[in-house]
Amino acid sequence: MNIGIVCYPTYGGSGVVATELGMALAKKGHKVHFITYAAPARLDIFQPNVYYHEVSFQNYTLFEYPPYETALASNIVDVVKYQKLDIVHVHYAIPHASAAYIAKQILKEEGIDLKVVTTLHGTDITLVGKLPAYTPVVAFSINKSDVVTTVSESLKKDTFENFNITNEIEVIPNFIDFTRFTKEDKDHFKKAIAPNGEKILIHVSNFRKVKRVADVVCTFEKIIEGGLKAKLLLVGDGPERVNIEQMSRDCSLCDNVTFLGKQEKIEELLAVADIFLMPSESESFGLAALEAMACEVPVISSNAGGIPEINIHGETGFLSNIGDVEDMAKNAILLLKDEEKLAKFKENALKQAKKFKIDAILPIYENSYKKALAKK
Ligand code: GMT
DSSP, X not given: OEEEXXXXXSSSHHHHHHHHHHHHHHHTTOEEEEEESSOOTTOOTTSTTEEEEEXXXXXXXXXXXXXXXXXXXXXXHHHHHHHTOSEEEEESHHHHHHHHHHHXXXXXXXXXXXEEEEEEOSHHHHXXXXXXXXXXXXXXXXXHSSEEEESSHHHHHHHHHHSOOOSOOEEOOOOBOTTTSSOOOOHHHHHHHOTTOOEEEEEESOOOGGGOHHHHHHHHHHHHHTTOOEEEEEEOOOTTHHHHHHHHHHXXXXXXXXXXXXXXXXXXXXXXXXXXXXXXXXXXXXXXXXXXXXXXXXXXXXXXXXXXHHSOBTTTEEEEOTTOHHHHHHHHXXXXXXXXXXXXXXXHHHHHHHTTBHHHHHHHHHHHHHHHHHOO
16 A cells, blocks of 8 residues: 555654554555654654655745644645555644645545545543644544544543544554564663662653653652662653752752653663653553563553553552552552562563554554545
8 A cells, every 4th residue: 555644753652653653564565655844753764665755834924833734734635646645644633634634625626535544642632632722623633534543442432522523433552563672681781770789660751741750750759768779760851851850859869860861762771670650640552651561661650541451450560540659659669579579560561562562453554544445
């Protein structure tokens, strides 16, 4: 198939899933055209069958806000016509699904029947999408897509609850590429971070409020107060980072907390970790937690959104109510003090992650494209 992929090219979340899906489809022989405003972070442009079309939008003195959606729709029309795309798969509803709808209508006038698959990822439904400023357009473009998918059952439920949806929704979970996310031997690195055999906890996010990174620090503080020797690695960057750095100084945790900023080789950091912390307020899936599990790292998380669909309480980690840092710390201490239990949870985490292997999920996406193409 000749597939267009529209996504945000930024770190984390929907852009990562879209990019890895596109590259895997290209490896299987499909031609994949990325249509974005910048090259996606994880995109290997020099791979056969992968093409990148940068959305060009000309600015004008009248525009306080350049009309990205108009530029994107025009670019989709152009790429579909000249690269003869069969289908466009948009990731994250705003504004990609409505831009694809506009493109579809323009192409229809020219006798081209473009099929659109929309994948909803999370905050496009649970946070920003449900703001009154966007709701009518989000609902309309979901209903007008040929196929709609969500990354978890929880997000499917949220979509029906928050919008007036008349379309069907199929759940296709996110996936793991085990050629990348596999525990490697990084003992030398572990010794450098934790020279006295301290346990290593890790958190990876874009440091937005929804991630509740302050709860990571509070949980860690309680673990230290509980008498455990441990180190905390904080990976990523975003609006809350400055506050969190101040907070860790205020709790005198500086010696045990390392801020690593944005990192490419997350798998190398996960290789040295004993526990992954994800206390999010809202999380449609929690791909970062699944990546940790693939690297044999159990997860201490909140029970928000789709997290319970991947992190199994008492097997691959533990779930606590949002904000219950006492419980998260108690669970972490329970695991970290019992080597046998920790080893069992590491094994379970890997076993669970294997259910989300990319090879199993890819054919489900291919089927959804076939379903869209068969639509009248
Ligand atoms: O929250 C992010 O990191 C970005 C956001 C996105 O849509 O770009 O992530 C969402 O999509 C990811 C991939 O499907 C999911 O793993 C995340 O759980 C989800 N984030 C939220 O729901 C807050």
